[in-house]
Amino acid sequence: MSETPSNIERLPLEHPLPxxxxxxxxxxxxxxxxxxxxxxxHEVKRLEKELEKVEAELQKYKGxxxxxxxxxxxxxxxxxxxxxxxxxxxxxxASIEHLKSNIKVKEDELWKAIQQAEAAQKQLESETxxxxxxxEWRKDMMQRLPLLKASLSDEKQALGSVKSEFKDYxxxxxxxxxxxxxxIQKVCKKEKQVVEGILSRATxxxxxxxxxxxxxxxxxxxxxxxxxxxxxxxEAEDRIRQMTxxxxxxxxxxxxxxxxxxxxSTEVRSAKSEAIQFKEILRNKxxxxxxxxxxxxxxxxxxxxxxxxxxxxLRCRAExxxxxxxxxxxxxxxxxxxxxxxDSNLNTKMEASARxxxxxxxxxxxxxxxxxxxxxxxxxxxxxxxxxxxxxxQSFAQRIQEADGxxxxxxxxxxxxxxxxxxxIASLEERLHKSFQVDLEIQKxxxxxxxxxxxxxxxxxxxxxxxxxxxxxDSLKARLDSLERxxxxxxxxxxxxxxxxxxxxxxxxxxxxxxxxxxxxxxxRNTGEFQAMRAELQEAEQDLASVQRDKLELQKKLDQNKExxxxxxxxxxxxxxxxxxxxxxxxxxxxxxLVHQRGTSIANSTSTGRSSHSQLSLGGSSSPHQPTSPKGNxxxxxxxxxxxxxxxxxxxxxxxxxxxxxxV
Numbered sequence: 057m058s059e060t061p062s063n064i065e066r067l068p069l070e071h072p073l074p075x076x077x078x079x080x081x082x083x084x085x086x087x088x089x090x091x092x093x094x095x096x097x098h099e100v101k102r103l104e105k106e107l108e109k110v111e112a113e114l115q116k117y118k119g120x121x122x123x124x125x126x127x128x129x130x131x132x133x134x135x136x137x138x139x140x141x142x143x144x145x146x147x148x149x150a151s152i153e154h155l156k157s158n159i160k161v162k163e164d165e166l167w168k169a170i171q172q173a174e175a176a177q178k179q180l181e182s183e184t185x186x187x188x189x190x191x192e193w194r195k196d197m198m199q200r201l202p203l204l205k206a207s208l209s210d211e212k213q214a215l216g217s218v219k220s221e222f223k224d225y226x227x228x229x230x231x232x233x234x235x236x237x238x239x240i241q242k243v244c245k246k247e248k249q250v251v252e253g254i255l256s257r258a259t260x261x262x263x264x265x266x267x268x269x270x271x272x273x274x275x276x277x278x279x280x281x282x283x284x285x286x287x288x289x290x291e292a293e294d295r296i297r298q299m300t301x302x303x304x305x306x307x308x309x310x311x312x313x314x315x316x317x318x319x320x321s322t323e324v325r326s327a328k329s330e331a332i333q334f335k336e337i338l339r340n341k342x343x344x345x346x347x348x349x350x351x352x353x354x355x356x357x358x359x360x361x362x363x364x365x366x367x368x369x370l371r372c373r374a375e376x377x378x379x380x381x382x383x384x385x386x387x388x389x390x391x392x393x394x395x396x397x398x399d400s401n402l403n404t405k406m407e408a409s410a411r412x413x414x415x416x417x418x419x420x421x422x423x424x425x426x427x428x429x430x431x432x433x434x435x436x437x438x439x440x441x442x443x444x445x446x447x448x449x450q451s452f453a454q455r456i457q458e459a460d461g462x463x464x465x466x467x468x469x470x471x472x473x474x475x476x477x478x479x480x481i482a483s484l485e486e487r488l489h490k491s492f493q494v495d496l497e498i499q500k501x502x503x504x505x506x507x508x509x510x511x512x513x514x515x516x517x518x519x520x521x522x523x524x525x526x527x528x529x530d531s532l533k534a535r536l537d538s539l540e541r542x543x544x545x546x547x548x549x550x551x552x553x554x555x556x557x558x559x560x561x562x563x564x565x566x567x568x569x570x571x572x573x574x575x576x577x578x579x580x581r582n583t584g585e586f587q588a589m590r591a592e593l594q595e596a597e598q599d600l601a602s603v604q605r606d607k608l609e610l611q612k613k614l615d616q617n618k619e620x621x622x623x624x625x626x627x628x629x630x631x632x633x634x635x636x637x638x639x640x641x642x643x644x645x646x647x648x649x650l651v652h653q654r655g656t657s658i659a660n661s662t663s664t665g666r667s668s669h670s671q672l673s674l675g676g677s678s679s680p681h682q683p684t685s686p687k688g689n690x691x692x693x694x695x696x697x698x699x700x701x702x703x704x705x706x707x708x709x710x711x712x713x714x715x716x717x718x719x720v
Contacts (some may be wrong), residue, residue, distance in 0.1 A: 110455070124441070128642075131437060136520070138430050139631075143528065145423045146624075150535065152416050157613070159413075162405060164606065169398055173391065175595055180387055187380040190373045197366055208359055215352050222345050229338055236334070240327050243320065250320075254313040257306070264302075452652070503650055514639055521635055528628050536621055543614045547607065 077085075078098070085095050 083188075113451075113455075119159075127437070127441065131434070131441075132517070134430060134434055134437075136524075137525065138434065141423060141427050141430065143524075143531075145420070145427060147531065148416060148420050148423060152413070152420065155412060155416065162402075166398075166402055172397075173395065175386070178392060178595075180384065180391070183380055184384060187377050187384070190377055194370050194373055194377075197370060201363075201366070204359070206361070209357075211319065211352075211355070218345075218348065222341070229341075233331075233334065236327065236331060240324070240331070243323065243327075250313070250316065254310065254317070257309075257313075263650060264306075498558070499654060503654070506646075514643060518636075519638055521632060525632055532621055532624060534630075536618075539614060539617045539621075543610060547610070600719065 077095070
């Protein structure tokens with residue numbers, strides 16, 4: 057079984073070289089013909105020291121790998137703690153936003169409560185104004201009541217005077233009627249007598265004219281029979297002229313009498329028409345008196361009814377004023393109690409919310425400080441790790457170059473000896489190949505174990521990530537549920553407020569309808585109350601519109617919260633993808649590191665194998681080729697050192713050949 061380089065037996069120097077020989081340059085200690093150092097044993101010891109240094113560095117690197125793994129674990133822990141802190145910070149910010157929204161909601165509720173209190177105060181003021189108006193109206197009615205009574209008594213006196221005047225007027229009209237009837241009768245009698253005289257005269261004149269006509273005819277006959285009687289004819293003519301003149305006078309008098317008769321008849325007709333008019337006026341006056349009596353009775357009835365109504369209304373208004381006073385006192389007490397309760401609740405809530413806000417602000421500041429410190433620490437650690445990795449890479453490359461340079465020099469110096477010891481080298485290479493295969497198997501097993509371990513860590517990280525994602529999803533779902541509950545509560549509250557406002561509007565509508573009825577039945581002084589109620593109705597409608605606007609604002613806030621939840625889900629998905637990419641990059645880096653470590657181990661094994669070959673060849677060829685100094689004879693101390701070195705080198709070469717390439 058092959059031995060590892062740590063198990064190689066290292067013998068101390070029995071006869072160390074003097075300092076002046078050790079301080080000699082390499083050109084003075086190397087043969088100019090074969091290129092082999094005179095101080096081969098010293099070179100071997102120097103190589104052993106360098107090997108120890110390399111082993112120490114490898115051991116240090118092994119510890120560095122362990123430390124790097126521990127640091128990676130710590131970095132992962134810090135990343136997880138940072139993500140948890142970020143989550144806590146996000147939750148705190150969300151809770152702060154939620155508290156801010158709650159504070160806004162509470163402020164809105166406070167503002168609404170203040171508005172309701174102001175509306176109640178306005179309603180109370182309007183009710184007090186209405187009660188004051190009712191008191192003033194009652195006082196006015198009480199002041200107007202004696203005036204109404206006095207006006208009623210005056211109207212009664214005026215009605216009595218009207219009755220007396222109507223009686224006097226009736227008496228006067230009766231006397232006037234009697235006088236008119238007497239005058240009419242007298243005139244009628246006179247006219248009748250005149251008409252009768254005129255008629256008698258007319259009959260007489262007709263009789264006279266007929267007699268005169270008969271006389272004229274007789275006279276004409278006599279004239280015709282007695283034409284000689286001229287004197288008689290002349291007398292007859294005179295008498296005829298007299299009779300004709302008298303007849304003309306009688307006709308003129310008859311005409312005058314007819315005119316007088318017509319005048320008398322017209323006067324009689326006018327008197328009759330005046331009598332008819334006086335009768336109509338009398339009938340109208342009697343009707344007016346009856347109407348005035350009926351109106352007086354109605355007015356008295358209306359006044360008595362209005363007085364009764366006023367007294368009843370004054371009693372009702374007094375009772376209503378007392379009820380209003382009681383309700384006003386109760387409302388004032390309730391309003392004061394509600395204000396005190398609202399103020400105390402608001403003060404306690406504001407203090408609690410302020411305390412919570414301060415605590416959350418402090419926690420937020422602490423979390424931000426922690427996050428900034430963790431970020432700085434992470435950046436410093438990442439920078440230090442990257443710097444250390446770069447240093448390790450450079451040192452590894454330098455070591456590999458140095459390790460690759462040593463075999464080339466040895467191959468140049470030992471090209472002749474390799475030809476002689478080809479068989480030994482072939483056998484040694486076979487043994488080294490076998491040991492190298494064994495070491496490769498061991499390293500492969502270790503690498504498989506590391507890969508399995510990394511896969512387990514990766515799976516555990518993925519499970520942790522999935523758990524974190526699930527936790528974040530659950531928290532987001534819970535937050536969404538809480539937001540939906542808040543929306544439902546706000547909708548319910550807005551619906552309740554809307555329902556309450558509608559009920560208030562309905563009650564105000566009923567009150568306005570009753571007030572309109574009262575206004576229609578009673579006085580027009582209650583228009584101010586109706587306007588106040590209308591204003592309250594408009595305020596209630598405005599409150600309903602504000603509640604609907606608040607409802608729309610809450611809906612908008614819910615949409616914004618949903619958008620924020622979607623954005624958070626997208627950010628969580630992106631963070632998960634970034635974490636997966638980081639884990640993949642970390643696994644690739646680990647694989648590259650394993651490949652690099654494997655290459656360095658193979659290079660180290662080959663360099664150790666070549667050094668062992670060179671030592672064996674040098675140990676075998678030390679006796680036939682004795683080194684010579686440039687003057688021909690080497691110093692005695694040098695010969696002693698080379699002889700001791702040859703023995704120890706031979707034993708060392710044998711041990712190395714037996715051990716093979718165990719330093720892989």
